[in-house]
Amino acid sequence: MKRLLIIFTLLISNIFVNAQDTNKKKDSIIALDEVKLITVIKKKIETEMKMAVSVDEFLASSDNISFIKRGAYAWEPLLNNMSSERSTITIDGMHVFGACTDKMDPITSYVESNNLAAIDIKSGQEGNMHGATVAGSIDLKRRSTPFSLTKKWKGAYQTGFEINNKQFFNLANASYSSNKFVADGSLAYRKAENYSDGNNDEVNHSQFTKFNASLGLAYKTSELASVKVEAIYDQANDVGYPALPMDLWLSRALITSATYKQLFENGLFKALDTKIYFNAIEHYMDDTTRPENLVHMDMPGWSTTYGLLSKANIKKNRFSSEIQLNAYNNLSTAEMRMYPQDRSERTMFAYSWPGVTTTFAGLSINNAWEISDKSLLNFGGSLGVNYNHSKYVEFNWIFHPGTPQEKTRILPSLHAGYQLNIDNFNFSVGGGYGHRAPSVSEGYGYYIYNSFDRYDYIGNPDLDNEISYEGNASAGYANDKFSLQANVNYFYIKNYIIGRILSLGSPMNYQSIGVKGYTSLDYSTLFNFSLNGSYSILDNLHWKGTLTYARGKDENENNLPFIRPLSYQTSLHYQYNKLSFQTSINGDLEQIHYSPEYGEDQTPSYTIWNLSADYTFKIKDYKTVVQVGAENVLNEYYSTYADWGNIPRMGRNIFTSLKFNF
């Protein structure tokens, strides 16, 4: 069985080897691993710098990911400088939707670094495998131990302390594998207090506590088939969001799945992988710790998703394809209840998500045709049906009288890319076309307060599909010592959905200054560029650098919000026996192209210097790594272009961690 698996893996991966060489950055899956030379190429400063990273910090090490930060916890990932409703974020292909109307709980906040093996980021329509997208896809790959011929136990325990916010964390994971049975488990607990900024001022309401546990059990039902059940439980308590007018009292997620996998020795089909899943998220905000608030308000939210995904792999000669069926049903409900100043009076209630059901079914196909040893053609497409139903449609009728309770959309997607590898040079060119449906908030949101531009947002169920046309290209050179890779992509997005001021209605939240409705711009354009270089100065001294630039404009040539200014990262890694040192500098230039219309102001430039050192040794055959480092060594006071409300980032932070492997 194992041999078969290996053979199969080789078969499948064989066709990707070229792709991997020619297309390092575009489809990078970044391994969540300790500092290992082999992975250095795939990783960037923050993970190089730090071995105990949060999922957010880890994601930040990808070129095309940036973050909107509302505090120290649960950063909202932006892929290709587009907000999270434009990308599909999945866990092993499973759709999970946050339960917070204010995006306090991106899906990435419900996993932990020790139950993930990798994060698969795909740009643009290449990411259509798990559903309709514009920006691309982020798939969080769960840790999954393969069956083994002999019984094996493995595990790791990691603990550490970060001085700035007194974060103490414990991460443990263990796995057991045998010929027939595999178990994976992990436990994680993090607790942090308020952090301090570069002026050594405490940033109030930036604490968090997170607990995460996961378990996966797999059983081999026959030589070529296995079943697997998996669950993740995540709970966050007392999480502060300094940039928002409220915090989190409790959020809980239960993410479960059952998978049946069948391999085939002969024939066209090589593998069939079917998963059913269920996840439930509850999210309760809390403003009782904010006495400055005029109104006490309860804002609970719930999101429940059932889904199915089934994937088949086909391979014939130099042609391979992956076909995936996705189906899910999500119910998102969010409430707001405002308490009058005289608490004996009647509370004021409304739904901010009036019981919105989203049902999606789609079929995706991605093909790879290895034309020659030097060139590869990828092409694919997907077709999805997206159905929305608003239970309390009368809420939507207030702003959109008579709008239908149900809405069905067809979401097509196409993409193609060609890769060429000549000696040490590689080139690629590609294009894509795809639709996406508005998110629950964009379609059905009701007075959702956005503390960034201080407007209440109203969804519009009649919004047109957002239609993306994209082009991408890359060129690179790599030899044993030196590599340079440039990537560029361009999106022309028709019916770009964004909030525009409504002259109708008046705000409901006392902090807000007006009402914005989600509307479609005629179009907007987005341009992303990145340049990566690496150089092995000595066998044990490596340099790496990255430069990214992005520009986003609306139909009137005005700037789009949350577009990253020119940013740079440069790092050095030095290995001396079992000691290794890393240092890095990263920063953004001044944000020239900011968008006052969407609540942005100009963010000045900043530069951050980081340092770390680690030492690997053995305690009784157990590999142990100890690391000490400092982020923002110079204690710079700064906030980035995407820090909600210009909330200052963490000042100097000294971190230590210790990891045992057994």
Added chain:
Amino acid sequence: MSNNILDINSRNYNFKSFKLNTLLVMKKISFFMTAMLFAVTACTLDKTDYEDEINTVVTEYIDYEEVVSITKDQYLINIVALNGTFYKGYNEIRLNITNTDTNENVNTSDVTFLPLITNYSGNSTSCPHQYNLDYNTVNDYYLGYAVFTEESNDSENWELYITFTDNEETHSVTQAITVEEQTNMNLNMTSFTADDGEQYFIALVAPQKPAIAENELVAGIYKYNQPTNEAGTFPDPTQFSYTEVTDYTLLLDPRMPEPSMGNHSSLNNEDLTQQDDGLYYGVVNYTMTGNWTLNFIFQNQYGEIIKGTEVSTEFTPGIEGARSELHIDILF
């Protein structure tokens, strides 16, 4: 494409002891996970039941029930109203007359209906009402309304003066009734003297139970007709004459007065204009539950404002919203 996956578990580390410990850990984990699975399937906080939420302060009555029955000679008069009760404000009145001798409904009568309230000094006043009831041939009852302006109390009592004709003979009855407090603020009323010197009454008729939605707002608007002649035999209907106001307009601006709501308003509201049934129809949007003030401006048929003041549209967090001089407060 699933390239570049680096499997963290592909490297083998020597494993010797720790086995027992790990086994225990694993067991704990699985126990823990099982417990968690059960714990999490129930939500920490229950979702709001929307129906219950709307019903918290509003009781909706749908059934018309008998309020009072009067026997006069061989006639039995039944008066039916919502919930079998007369409330302060607008009441639809349904009246049946049965000849108990023949057991037949009297349906060709001229029925008059006059509610009067008499205070401790013996003075009587009335309230907006339909004096001549119409016969509704579909449902077989006489139909009218009364807008009771006050609740019954110890010193003031309401009486109904009803006359009807049968076999060219006029019968009159008098019946004491009780008018109760209207607890549903969505059926509130107001009375005022407008700039034209006349006395007007505005009574909300619908919605009884508003929703967070676009609601059709229905109101009756009435005017007291000053008597032009000397009072005749009591009760002289000319002394207690009210009419529906025709072709006026009631401009509407709904707002939440709660200070923390900062003078919040809604949109797509429509002013009230008179329809064929004599009542005034408009649209009010309530964006959330709670206290709302319906601010009115009252215009006569020439478009002249005869009552009501414009309210500020400013968003004023922390300050209780200012009301028009002509307004009705509602709550749901």
